[in-house]
Amino acid sequence: MTPDDFQLSTFLPYRLAVLTERVSRRLAVEYGRTHGLAVAEWRVLVHLLRCGAVSIRDIHTCVSLEKPRVSRAVTRLEAEGLVAKTAGSGDGRLVSISLTTAGRRALADIIPxxxxxxxxxxxxxxxxxxxxxxxxxxxxxxxxxxxxxxxxRTPMDLERLEA
Amino acid sequence: MTPDDFQLSTFLPYRLAVLTERVSRRLAVEYGRTHGLAVAEWRVLVHLLRCGAVSIRDIHTCVSLEKPRVSRAVTRLEAEGLVAKTAGSGDGRLVSISLTTAGRRALADIIPxxxxxxxxxxxxxxxxxxxxxxxxxxxxxxxxxxxxxxxxRTPMDLERLEA
DNA sequence: CCAAACTCGTTGCATTTGAAATGATATTGA
DNA sequence: TCAATATCATTTCAAATGCAACGAGTTTGG
Incomplete structure (x- = not known):
């Protein structure tokens, strides 16, 4: 392939990006309209549903989000009452994050x-x-x-393969 | 599927997002390292290679980038001497953007x-x-x-199907 | 002919973003 | 024991982002 034949619309990374963005935005309509969530918040909520009380770090390594982004998402979710932040009982650095009843309710709306x-x-x-x-x-x-x-890849995305 | 069974790592939009981001970042290493380009700039350059002298609007409708993003990408590319901006000869609103020799050289580096x-x-x-x-x-x-x-979808992404 | 409506590219603005720095706590090893 | 190192969550800061508004130019319809 000479450079001149190169075409964006058939280039794999571009095609992936276009489809992903389209799907992503369409999905965001659902959880944005009903509960004003952004993608990071949606991912955090879903992760909590599966994994119960976990730390910021844990969420970060599981759902493909940078640590500050998780931290901010959790802050917002807490402000909206969808998650609860508790100081971890053991290690004083860790923060334990878990779903509230309202958070569970929100997921019950959105997941279907x-x-x-x-x-x-x-x-x-x-x-x-x-x-x-x-x-x-x-x-x-x-x-x-x-x-x-x-x-x-995140450990969780790899782990799925072994199951 | 009850909400409790819902799992992020097997959810199609999430899987698409994860793969796309990984591919995208890997690709960005190539055009970032060699020429300091961002994704918008890369897309603009590639589009120009195919389509010659075009307007901002044209790029916007072809490569899945918001108009301001294209405008700023072009500004940066012009500052780096990779594209040239000329006032369109006909319609006074349009700006004609085209590759410079340096721009073509950069693509010759990156496309392979x-x-x-x-x-x-x-x-x-x-x-x-x-x-x-x-x-x-x-x-x-x-x-x-x-x-x-x-x-x-952008017209260009659709058009490809007819060919 | 000219005013209203439209299109073009840019800019303002508020928000989001990610990398690096920070402060607080834990762990390690001498 | 206790300094050095590491880890956790947050914050800082500069850059990127997207929507909406804008000024400039063009088309349209009366």
Whole structure:
């Protein structure tokens, strides 16, 4: 391929970026409209649903968000009463974050909508195609895993493979 | 699926976001290290290579970037001598933007690296799988195309389908 | 012909962002 | 024991972002 043939609209990173942004924004309509959440806040809430009382660091390493971003997301969520921050009982540096009843309620509202959107997208292809789609994504991750210039995957995204 | 079973790491929008960000950052290492470019600047340069002298608006509608972002990217690129801004000859509102020789040289440096990264990723799967991967992406776009809450695709991303 | 409506590119402004620094607490090792 | 080092969460700060507003130019319709 000579440089002159290079085309943005068929370039894999660009195509990924365009689809992701579109999906992401469409999803944000759901959790933004109903509860005024941003993506970081949404991720934190979902993580808490799974993992109970955890630290900022734990969220950071699990949901692909920078530490300050998690910290600020938690601050906002606390202000809105969706999570509770408690000083960790053991290690004095840690902050224990957990869902409140209101937080659980918010998730109960949003998750069905999120799942519905996901199903809309996945129902457009056959199960076989979808399986291949995910396999391809995984292979691309694997390429990056062995690339020293690439950022490592979060432990949780890796862990899923072993299950 | 009850809300309690919901898991971020298998949620399609999240998975897309994680892979995209990883690929994107890895790519940014290439054009950042060698020429100090950001993603908007990279996209603008590539678009210019294809489309010659065009307006800000044209770039905006082609490469999935907000208008102010294009405007500022062009300003920076001009400051670095990679593009030239000329008052359009006809319509006095339009600005004609085109690559300089230095801009072309920069692309000649970067495009092979970008292509190499893309190939690394795509070579990890069979051509059949890759074709399905792209087909699935296209189907998901199609779902969003008929969703009034979703942002429309750029004309150029659509146009590619007809070719 | 000219006023209203539209389009273009830029800028203002408030918010978000991430890297690095900070302050507080824990752990380590001499 | 206690200094040196490491880890945790937050904050600082500069840069990026996106929406809306703006000034300049153009088109439209009466």
């Amino acid at each position: 909508e999120a799942t519905r959107l996901e199903r809309q997208l996945t129902d457009a292809v056959s199960p076989d195609e979808l399986a291949i789609f995910y396999r391809v994504m995984e292979r691309m991750h694997a390429v990056l895993d062995s690339d020293p210039e690439a950022k490592p | 690296e970008a292509t190499r990264l893309e190939r690394q990723l795509t070579d990890a799967v069979s051509p059949d799988e890759l074709a399905i991967f792209y087909r699935v992406m296209e189907r998901m776009h199609a779902v969003l195309d008929s969703d009034p809450e979703a942002k429309p």
